[in-house]
Structures are given as C-alpha cells and as structure tokens.
Amino acid sequence: MLLLNVLALCASLLAAAGHARASALTTSVSPNERLCFYADVDKAGEKIGFYFAVQAGGSFDIDFDVKDPNEKLLLDGQRERSGDYVLTANTAGEYSFCFENDMSTLTDKLIDFDIMVESEPRREVAAKPGQVADHTSPLEESVYRLSSMLMSIKRTQRYFHTRETRGFSLVKSTQSRLFWYAVCESLAVVGMAVLQVYVLQTFFTKTGRKYKV
Secondary structure, three states: OHHHHHHHHHHHHHHHHHOOEEEEEEEEEOOOOEEEEEEEEOOOOOEEEEEEEEEEOOOOOEEEEEEOOOOOEEEEEEEEOEEEEEEEOOOOEEEEEEEEOOOOOOOOEEEEEEEEEEOOOOOOOOOOOOOHHHHHHHHHHHHHHHHHHHHHHHHHHHHHHHHHHHHHHHHHHHHHHHHHHHHHHHHHHHHHHHHHHHHHHHHOEEOOEEOOO
C-alpha cells in the first residue's frame, strides 16, 4: 500500500513538473540593436523565472527590460552583467523580455539567458486523516528539498560557466592585443633601422658626391 502511495505521489509530481515550460538560449545582440523574446502565461499566479548573463563583448554589460501583456514595465536595468529574477504573473498573456545594446557601437554582445514559466505545485489534503498524507508528507518535503538543492546547483553551474566564458573571452582579447603589439613593435624596429641607415647615408653624402672618411 505504501508503495502505491509513493508511486502516486511521484506521478503527481511529474505531472506538476510537466506544466513547467522553459527555454534556455544563447543569442548575439548587435550594436544599437534591440532584441526581444516572448513567453506565454496561461493564467494569473504562475511563476516566471528569468536569468541572463553576458558571456562576451565589450565590458560584459547590457540593457534589459521585462514587460507584461499590457506593456507595463516589470523589470529593467542598464549596463547589467547578469541577473536572476523570479516574478509572479498577475495577468495572463504574452510577456516580453528585451535586450538592448545601445552603449556599444562596434562590439556584439553574446548573451546566455533562460526564461521559465511554471505553476507552483500545491499539496492536496487527504480525504481521510491517516491515509496518504501520513506517508507522503515527509516524502514531499524530501522532494521539495531536493528540488531546491538542484536549483542551487544549477545556479552555481551557471555562475562558473559565465566566469569561464568571460575568462576565455578576456584571454582571447589579450592574446589579440599582444599579437598586434608585437607586430607594431617589429615594424617600429624595422622602420627605425631603415631611418638610421638613411640618416647615416645622408650624413656622409652631400649633393650626390660621396666623401671618404
């Protein structure tokens, strides 16, 4: 009997998790470009999770805003490097998530973001005391605890992934700068040598006639 209750609880939790809708994407925002993404909310009260992090480009910052179906501003930020927000949808409809790269004139911004819409699972009260609730309450607590721990691990993975990508971008930028610095330095050395030869040749030459020393 206990096994059947556990299986029923797992089935209900999987069904509740099936209502979650998420989209993890990576996109590039060109200079002076505004790029928007949209998520549908079926009913009021659903939770909206919004995460983003600038992986590469410039100073790793971006402008963003979040609006509800009535064009009401819910969130906004300027020159933000990353963000992790949870909103409660008060209105059903299409929510917009926009990124704007106005501060940059030459550099594209590479952004990793995640939009998740989900309904909060609610516990159902047992028909009679001492039936399913006595056995499922500790199991429910364990499941919710595991879910919270998994979300924490996911956030940590995102953080280290962002740090790794930014570090790689910084290394590539530094490598490119060092390369061009070495090229310019070599050209300067060659130019200085040619100039010295020309000056010495001019010093020992006067009106096309060479003098012996």
